[in-house]
Amino acid sequence: MMPLLTSVLEAAFVIVLVLAILLIAYGLSIRATRAVTRSFEEKRRPFACGELLRPSETGVPDASMYWAVWRKLFLSFYNTLRDKLHTGILSDWLFWMFIFMVVLAIAFVAVMIGWAC
Amino acid sequence: MDSTVIAQMAAFQPFLAIASAFVLPLLSLAVKERTVWESFALTITTVNFVLSTLLTYSLYASFTQPLIYAFGAWPPPVGIVYEIDRANALMGLLITGLVLTATVFSLRYTMYDTGLQYYYTLLLGFEAGMLGCVYTGDAFNLFVMLEVTSISAYGLVAFRRHMPEAVEAAIKYALVGATATTVYFIALIFAYGTFGTLNMADLSLKLRGSTLPVTLSPPGNVFLGSAIFLALTFWTFSLKAALAPNHFWLPDAYPGAPSTFAALSSGVTVKVALFVLMRYLFTIFRDAPPAVLIVQALNYALIALGTASAIIGSALILLQRDIKRLIAYGTILNVGYIAMGMGLGNQSGLTAAFFHLVNHGIGKSLLFMAAGAMVHVAGTRDLDELAGIGKRMPLTSAAFLIGVLALAGAPPLNGFMSKLLLFMAYLETGWLAPLVVVIVITSVLALMGYLKAFYHVYARQPVKDISVIKEASKSMVAPLLVLAALCIILGLIAPLFVSEVISPAVSSLFDYQGYASAARSFAQAIFGGGR
Numbered sequence: 001m002m003p004l005l006t007s008v009l010e011a012a013f014v015i016v017l018v019l020a021i022l023l024i025a026y027g028l029s030i031r032a033t034r035a036v037t038r039s040f041e042e043k044r045r046p047f048a049c050g051e052l053l054r055p056s057e058t059g060v061p062d063a064s065m066y067w068a069v070w071r072k073l074f075l076s077f078y079n080t081l082r083d084k085l086h087t088g089i090l091s092d093w094l095f096w097m098f099i100f101m102v103v104l105a106i107a108f109v110a111v112m113i114g115w116a117c
Numbered sequence: 118m119d120s121t122v123i124a125q126m127a128a129f130q131p132f133l134a135i136a137s138a139f140v141l142p143l144l145s146l147a148v149k150e151r152t153v154w155e156s157f158a159l160t161i162t163t164v165n166f167v168l169s170t171l172l173t174y175s176l177y178a179s180f181t182q183p184l185i186y187a188f189g190a191w192p193p194p195v196g197i198v199y200e201i202d203r204a205n206a207l208m209g210l211l212i213t214g215l216v217l218t219a220t221v222f223s224l225r226y227t228m229y230d231t232g233l234q235y236y237y238t239l240l241l242g243f244e245a246g247m248l249g250c251v252y253t254g255d256a257f258n259l260f261v262m263l264e265v266t267s268i269s270a271y272g273l274v275a276f277r278r279h280m281p282e283a284v285e286a287a288i289k290y291a292l293v294g295a296t297a298t299t300v301y302f303i304a305l306i307f308a309y310g311t312f313g314t315l316n317m318a319d320l321s322l323k324l325r326g327s328t329l330p331v332t333l334s335p336p337g338n339v340f341l342g343s344a345i346f347l348a349l350t351f352w353t354f355s356l357k358a359a360l361a362p363n364h365f366w367l368p369d370a371y372p373g374a375p376s377t378f379a380a381l382s383s384g385v386t387v388k389v390a391l392f393v394l395m396r397y398l399f400t401i402f403r404d405a406p407p408a409v410l411i412v413q414a415l416n417y418a419l420i421a422l423g424t425a426s427a428i429i430g431s432a433l434i435l436l437q438r439d440i441k442r443l444i445a446y447g448t449i450l451n452v453g454y455i456a457m458g459m460g461l462g463n464q465s466g467l468t469a470a471f472f473h474l475v476n477h478g479i480g481k482s483l484l485f486m487a488a489g490a491m492v493h494v495a496g497t498r499d500l501d502e503l504a505g506i507g508k509r510m511p512l513t514s515a516a517f518l519i520g521v522l523a524l525a526g527a528p529p530l531n532g533f534m535s536k537l538l539l540f541m542a543y544l545e546t547g548w549l550a551p552l553v554v555v556i557v558i559t560s561v562l563a564l565m566g567y568l569k570a571f572y573h574v575y576a577r578q579p580v581k582d583i584s585v586i587k588e589a590s591k592s593m594v595a596p597l598l599v600l601a602a603l604c605i606i607l608g609l610i611a612p613l614f615v616s617e618v619i620s621p622a623v624s625s626l627f628d629y630q631g632y633a634s635a636a637r638s639f640a641q642a643i644f645g646g647g648r
Contacts, residue, residue, distance in 0.1 A: 006612060008537060012528030070435060081432060086365065090289050093365040094296075100362050101352055104418070108344050111414050 123175045124186035127201045127252050130165045130172075130209065134245035135265070137161040138238045145234035155224055158237035162213070162220045165244065169213040173206040177621065183635040185254070192640040193254065194316035194329050200254030200636060202625040204471075207618065208251040208392050211475060215384050215482050216244045218596035219377040222486050225590040226377060226493055236276055236375075242269035243381065250389050254636065256308060256315040259393065260301055263357075266386060267294045273378040274370050283373030290370045297356040304349035311335055311342025317401055318636030321629050324405035329637055330644035340407045347411050350397055351418070357390035359452055361426040368433075368445040372498060376489020379441060383448045384482035388474050391455055394419075398459070399467065399626050412462070419460030424555050426453030431559035434566030439498045440488045443570050444481070447524060450563055451477045457552065458539050464623060465542040471626075472619045473535035476607060480523040480532055483600035487517035490589040490597065491574060500573040507575030509586040514575050516597035521571050523604040525564035531604050534611035536560060 183202035246266030275287030356363035371379040402408040430450025437443035458470025507514035523530040
């Protein structure tokens, strides 16, 4: 097990090194892009009906769009998980906890029958 | 150092914490200075951490057998004893270490709160309860210490009682927690009726046709009694550990509570519950002829419920907008991994589970405290409103990122190493090997969820003016950096740490003969007799 872990450790270092290099390259490219686009900053300002908007107010954040797709994809799963299980209502929780206890009891009766046989 | 002194060192820790918890409110009547209360709590938690470090070092360096401390010099099974081996010494170190970091973090984190003497009282009571739970060798004393922990925890959840959600969460948590401890109490009635003892070493001996001095053979049906006791105990501690479907309380309890409580509860209390299950399943009942089938059934239950927890936690982590709630669902996910490792019931599974238990304890405390620092300065838990504040808090953000990557399982951090061990343990099993797919998929989902949190707090454009926000104070950042450093170090030295620290702890968990014979030798020295 240990040689494998050592190999994984070595691989991990390589991954971290590559990521660090990529990160530095990305940082440098952003700086370069900023230097090029600075002069056009005025043109990129968003306006709505003559009002100046902050970039964060101009649309849905990219992350939110991504999660919306995810939620849509697994809608029925999330509906069950959130609206039936995780309601935040104590009596609903206790119902599921009680069900768990009943399942445990049935399992132990089965084990005891198996033992008796 | 003499074994008696080492054992006294263990017994002194919960005593010191609980005695200080009683002294602090009295002290606050005489001295109204909050720095005095803070210094008092800091001193006690530091002393406990030092004692715990010495205890763990001594047990690893000098002792192979568990050490016994008999309260009032009443030997087992007549009196209550603490029985300390490498496993619970390591748990004690984790508890005292995390409580110390939380206390340091609290110094500035609670600067806007009132009634701080009660906050530290509850914190010290919480530490005493958790230490008692892991050190005790008595099933009823475990119940008492569980209550000490729980009552302190309910108080800490409701500490900010001006927030309606904190009060609601505390009421729900208290009702669910009280149900759990009552169920454990009923389990103890069955155990006592069956075995005529509640001493853990005596229980393990009686299951194998032997006894400690003074007590007699079990008066009840051992198979039936073991089955009922283990079923009820399993239910209780699966609730305390937030294992699905007994996990509902956890995401509701943390958002309204102080982040220090969330860090400690998620980092330690949940782990203490899992440790108690390990003690019962793998030290006391494992391989005992009447309980083989029952333990086997519970191992399968652990695998099934662990898998369910991992799926539920990873699915819901993606939906959260409340940063503390998001991290809380990560706890449910990781508890699932630990349960899956425990369910294998062998050395490699339990080694992976124990290592992940330690890693998750450190990583989750780090995440909750880092999130707490951000919430403290921004005044909101909403990820949208926290947008961009990470850039104003570079050190906190760096620590948060390390915590995120560690818990998501990025190499070479500690979380990756323990997940790798779990992965390998499942590959060795044969027919359960397909469950590695669950580990991989849920890890990817967790990475997406955690990175979403980091993306929001660091990379997104701010939605409000954050120019006044500054880095958290030094006493808040220092514990974060220490925990972040631990995540990196434990990852880098993982092979050494596993072979020198985790494996011996797991071996002592499996060593029921050593556990029982330590208590028997202690009792025979006074009473003589026994079989």
